[in-house]
Amino acid sequence: MAEIPPYPGAPRWVKISAIIAGVLVLLVVILLLVGGGQHGPGRHLAANGADAETQADAQPQGDAR
């Protein structure tokens, strides 16, 4: 059986894509860490179903009387 020629390595598009993917993964990890490790729809929801922004809007701004 003939000897297999040496592997020429990954093409440039693969290397560039791998770098971009690595940066994106790093970015997601950083965002997850900054966001307190919570990700997913649950983080937007409070116990009563309203999200944090809605609740903030619903807070009374002072005594209306």
Next chain:
Amino acid sequence: MTLTGRLRKLVLTAHVATSVGTLGAVAVFLVLSVVGLASEDAQLVRAVYPAMDLTARFVIVPSIFASLLIGLVQSLATPWGLFRHYWVLAKLLLTVLTIIVLLLQLDGIGYMAAVAAERELSSNDLLGLRRSLRFHAVGGLPVLLLTTTLSVYKPRGVTRYGWRKQHERAAPLPAADS
């Protein structure tokens, strides 16, 4: 087993149909998510979220799983293989990533549909979740476009495993239409 002739074309057609179908369904989902955020018509907003839920569960999820399954059969039953060419491997990774993100979104989509079915939504209601659905649809679309582009252009490059297999068998490369 190796796919040949008509069967190979049939499997290819099914793969293209399911992959491009997923892309189209995600585009529809994106439009609905934008309407859900931007429209001032309360009835329209209430209708949008159940429609998004149906689109996700009965079109996007089945079509992307079918696309993955058919793609696996296609790669394993043709000389392309699953781990021999970088573009095939990239497609596999991107599709699996998309499926994971999609499955993680289903609870939120279902929740929005349930809330919209119960009551009217003000422009500030569940804003974070509604924006999240739009954000993930915006992210999913280029990923699916990328997998489609890889399928058409089939950029050169074999993996180390593919290189070894190619030279062990000294088999010719498959036809460009496979």
